[in-house]
Amino acid sequence: MASSKLSSSEIDYEAIPAIALNFSVRKKLGLYLNPTNTVASDWTDIAERMGFTYLEIKNYEKxxxxxxxxxxxxxxxxxxTVGKLLSFLEEAERKDIISDLKDLIDENCRKYLEQPVQVPVVDSGHHDRGITVNDGHVPEMFDAFICYCQSDFQFVHEMIKQLEQTEYNLKLCVFDRDVLPGTCVWTITSELIEKRCKRMVVxxxxxxxxxxxxxxQTKFALSLCPGARTKRLIPVIYKPMKRPFPSIxxxxxxxxxxxxxxxxxFWTRLAKALSAT
Incomplete structure (x- = not known):
């Protein structure tokens, strides 16, 4: 197996999920690998190393x-992981790609490492003073964490009305409503998604x-999947979009x-998805 570390870098690429690579890096990888090349390995070689079947690869050609x-x-x-992808490229003898994109890949990895998602343990002091308005001796638990931006808050209000105040009787974690002020946003968000919420609605x-x-929030939840504690993400669209749906x-x-x-x-489907065991 080829090394997953580049000699001039201290980054542990095996510890960084592939979702850390942004659109720019993926586009440049495509410029190298998309063209069918009789001399160098192309994307089909990488796909085989990733474990994709012949039929899947034929469909990707379109x-x-x-x-x-x-x-x-x-x-x-x-x-x-990024490390596994680099190994595939090395095994396919495409070190030219690694060399040319090294700086961009390193930049993406460092940005990912700067996020608090890398902190493995949340300060236990949060449990003593509570992080949500209804925390007591036992931490408050939720059926779903709601990932939203402020401009969509009106729809979140409707979601609360339809899912909490009806026969579904679900318990949603809405940051602006449920989280106590004065806490570290990133650390608390990580704990809520990983330890307090069964699902996440995006x-x-x-x-x-x-x-x-x-x-x-989305990348953190994805980094938990698939693992011992599978986190089911449920994307919701409530109004037409002008921009492409997020690829991840x-x-x-x-x-x-x-x-x-x-x-x-809509609400019945969403409620049943959140209630599933």
């Missing part, structure tokens, strides 16, 4: 950038795509409120 689509699918698998909109907080969530079934023909089933 995509505008099969490399980017490949990465979107592969990053959801166990052990999908309210997708054009503004969501520009939210650093939503980006962090395309493998998940969407709950779409914008379709009139299925709107009457």
């Amino acid at each position: 995509r505008e950038s099969p490399t980017q689509r490949l990465l979107d699918e592969w990053q959801t698998q166990p052990g999908a 309210v997708i909109s054009d503004d969501y795509l520009d939210s650093d907080a939503c980006d962090f 969530l395309r493998f998940l079934t969407v709950c779409d409120y914008t379709r009139p023909c299925t709107q009457s089933w």
Whole structure:
């Protein structure tokens, strides 16, 4: 197995999930790997090393950038790390790609490492003083964490009305309502998603795509999957979007409120998904 560390870097690439690589890096990887090349290995070689089947690879050929689509699918698998991707490239004798993109890859990895998601243990002091308004001797637990940006808060209010104040009787974690002020946003968010909430609802909109907080919450939840404690993410669209749906969530079934023909089933479907064991 080729080394997953570049000699001039102290970054442990095996500890960094593939979702840390941004659109710019994925696009450049596509520029190298998309063209069919009789001399050097292309994206199909990498796909085989990732474990994709012949039929899956043939279907990816129809995509505008099969490399980017490949990465979107592969990053959801166990052990999908930057280190593993670098190993695949080395095994395929594409060290030219690693060399050319090294600085960009390192920059992405460092940005990921700067996020508090890397802190493995949340300060136990939070349990003593509480982090949510209803915390007591036993930490408050929730059916779902709601990931949203402020411009979509009106829809979150409707979600509270439909899911908490009806026969579904679900308990949602809405940051602006449930979290006590004066706590570290990133650390508390991590604890709520990982330890206090069974599911996570992601309210997708054009503004969501520009939210650093939503980006962090989504990537943190994805970093927990698939693992011993599987976290089910449920993307929700409640109004038409002008921008593309986020690629890191395309493998998940969407709950779409914008379709009139299925709107009457929307809340029932969402409630049952949140109630599933």
